[in-house]
Amino acid sequence: MTKSPWLLKLAPEQTITSVLEGVTRSADIDLSLHQSLDYAISLTRADMGTLQRLDPQEDCLHIVASRGFSTDALEFFATVRRSTNSTCAIALTRRMRVFVGDISNSYLFVGTKELEMLHAVGIAAAQSTPLISSTGWLCGVITTHFRTPQVESVIDKKSLDRFALELADSLALRQSPTGIEDRAAKRGTDSRQQPERQ
Secondary structure, three states: OOOOHHHHOOOHHHHHHHHHHHHHHOOOHHHHHHHHHHHHHHHHOOOEEEEEEEEOOOOEEEEEEEEOOOHHHHHHOOEEEOOOOOHHHHHHHHOOOEEEOOHHHOOOOOOOHHHHHHHHHOOOEEEEEEEEOOOOOEEEEEEEEEOOOOOHHHOOHHHHHHHHHHHHHHHHHHHOOOHHHHHHHHHHHHHHHOOOOO
16 A cells, blocks of 8 residues: 555654644644544555544434545445444444454355445455544544455554544544543542542
């Protein structure tokens, strides 16, 4: 995979800091979300990906950033519901990461229109990680895709989970600037009020 030129300019820690600050404060949220997706693709050594936000009223996922998908594929997966045959739908429902190392042999995809579309895009494997904030708010799913079958051990799960958490917190902070800060302050107050152990 060819990394985004934007990613190549920054060291890993600079990259994640820049990404998250952009998600929280940037006036161009579209750019920040695509940079977030670029980082996840690089982190998982994938070839393409999508970032979806949860629509709580409709209880479905909408793509807000993508890399490597054709127009037909974006239209096909524009709205993903819990009943859709996809890793992101399962990640949404289970609130946990879903990894499929070979979509051609997965019960989730065999015989489905989703498999036909993924093959048309050139996808052979995928992982979907839910974006859940430190307060438990599920705001979306980030999925990275591979052109060849994969084994789950190739993914740095710890780093991916940390990024997913921090991205969700950044989105929460953007949506409600005082929410996370207030909860963080309360946690600090509560901890200070705990009696010291003898």
